[in-house]
Amino acid sequence: MIYLLLFWEFCKVGAFCVGGGYASMPLIQASVVDTFHWLSMSEFVDIFTISQMTPGPIGINAATFVGTKIAGLGGAVAATLGFVTPSFFLGILLARVFLKYGDIGPIRGILNGLRPAVVALICVASLSFILLALWNTETWPDDWSAFSLGGLVILFLAIAATRRKIGVIKVLIGSGVLGLLLGIAGLI
Amino acid sequence: MNDIVTPKRDAHFFWTLFKSTFLISAFTVGGGFVIIPLLKGKYVDEYHWISDKDTLDMVAIAQSMPGVIAVNSAVILGYRMAGVLGTLVALVATVLPCLITLSIISYCYDFFIQNLYIKMILRGMQCGATALIVNVGIDLLIKQGKKKLLLPLAIIVATFIANLCFDVNIMALIVIDGIIGFAFMRDKKYD
Numbered sequence: 001m002i003y004l005l006l007f008w009e010f011c012k013v014g015a016f017c018v019g020g021g022y023a024s025m026p027l028i029q030a031s032v033v034d035t036f037h038w039l040s041m042s043e044f045v046d047i048f049t050i051s052q053m054t055p056g057p058i059g060i061n062a063a064t065f066v067g068t069k070i071a072g073l074g075g076a077v078a079a080t081l082g083f084v085t086p087s088f089f090l091g092i093l094l095a096r097v098f099l100k101y102g103d104i105g106p107i108r109g110i111l112n113g114l115r116p117a118v119v120a121l122i123c124v125a126s127l128s129f130i131l132l133a134l135w136n137t138e139t140w141p142d143d144w145s146a147f148s149l150g151g152l153v154i155l156f157l158a159i160a161a162t163r164r165k166i167g168v169i170k171v172l173i174g175s176g177v178l179g180l181l182l183g184i185a186g187l188i
Numbered sequence: 189m190n191d192i193v194t195p196k197r198d199a200h201f202f203w204t205l206f207k208s209t210f211l212i213s214a215f216t217v218g219g220g221f222v223i224i225p226l227l228k229g230k231y232v233d234e235y236h237w238i239s240d241k242d243t244l245d246m247v248a249i250a251q252s253m254p255g256v257i258a259v260n261s262a263v264i265l266g267y268r269m270a271g272v273l274g275t276l277v278a279l280v281a282t283v284l285p286c287l288i289t290l291s292i293i294s295y296c297y298d299f300f301i302q303n304l305y306i307k308m309i310l311r312g313m314q315c316g317a318t319a320l321i322v323n324v325g326i327d328l329l330i331k332q333g334k335k336k337l338l339l340p341l342a343i344i345v346a347t348f349i350a351n352l353c354f355d356v357n358i359m360a361l362i363v364i365d366g367i368i369g370f371a372f373m374r375d376k377k378y379d
Contacts, residue, residue, distance in 0.1 A: 014255050050301065053310055054293060055217050056286040057258035061212055064290040073291060081284055087255035091263030092275055094249050107376040112378035113369015114248035114338040119328045120347035122224065126325040129318040149314050158319030168229035172215045172316045179312015180305060188311055
């Protein structure tokens with residue numbers, strides 16, 4: 001029963017991928033490519049690319065896409081459901097614990113220590129996003145002067161718009177339209 | 189601080205929750221951290237369902253458990269706002285856009301991956317997403333800076349450097365900072 005198998009395989013991926021969407025890729029590869037030979041490695045790399053390009057969380061995109069490739073729409077549903085099942089139960093459990101005991105000293109201490117950590121991680125992510133937006137690379141660029149002018153324009157306008165309390169979805173749609181216009185003009 | 193309006197858990201609330209989460213998931217380009225400014229923009233700034241602090245707490249929990257951050261955040265924030273039903277609504281709303289987009293895309297895969305205009309639009313949206321996350325980073329830094337407390341600022345700087353320059357694993361950092369908090373930051377002034 002392919003659906004059950006997909007569900008179970010992705011359940012395991014969901015339970016063991018620690019560190020977000022990217023961390024799920026090697027796990028999915030191990031199961032889908034190496035163990036079950038459902039997909040070839042080059043198909044898998046394509047899936048990774050598509051998952052990154054398409055809107056939506058990368059891990060879920062990958063689960064959906066792999067499921068579709070292997071067993072159509074039913075496969076997509078099975079893989080995705082399997083993927084989120086561990087998050088569902090664990091999330092409710094943790095949220096319960098922290099909501100109930102969040103005011104007690106030790107737990108409050110933990111949360112107080114985690115909050116600055118999240119701020120720092122958001123800053124790191126911001127930095128790599130800036131590199132991607134302006135220099136189209138996720139590491140330090142070789143040539144700092146070769147930045148994308150269109151990227152800078154969109155980034156600047158989008159920050160200004162967000163500062164003026166324009167809704168996030170509107171900002172993203174506007175950025176997409178600008179990307180298209182600047183792209184046609186050859187600036188991006 | 190924003191005034192928090194505890195949402196009435198009626199059909200209208202769940203519909204709004206579904207609609208906004210669906211849109212957020214559909215527009216998360218680049219995955220992971222992009223979801224944070226989007227969730228904050230909707231739940232905190234627009235609807236005032238939860239506070240800034242709540243969001244950070246919940247994201248910290250979402251970060252430190254296995255699974256995709258976007259899904260974990262949706263599950264936990266959904267629970268925070270409206271219990272198990274909230275979790276279910278937020279979860280379905282997070283997953284559904286992916287199912288729809290990916291099903292369509294897998295049927296016109298070649299067109300999608302080669303089309304120049306689609307690439308341009310996605311590139312633009314990537315820059316927009318950058319603006320959103322940078323903005324949240326600035327806001328949070330200013331907020332922490334205003335408190336003028338040494339320990340949280342030290343954690344921010346140390347975590348930032350450890351992750352960026354020394355590539356220390358996020359999970360390890362979260363555990364370490366949690367332990368520091370557990371040991372030294374129980375006082376109310378750190379809230």
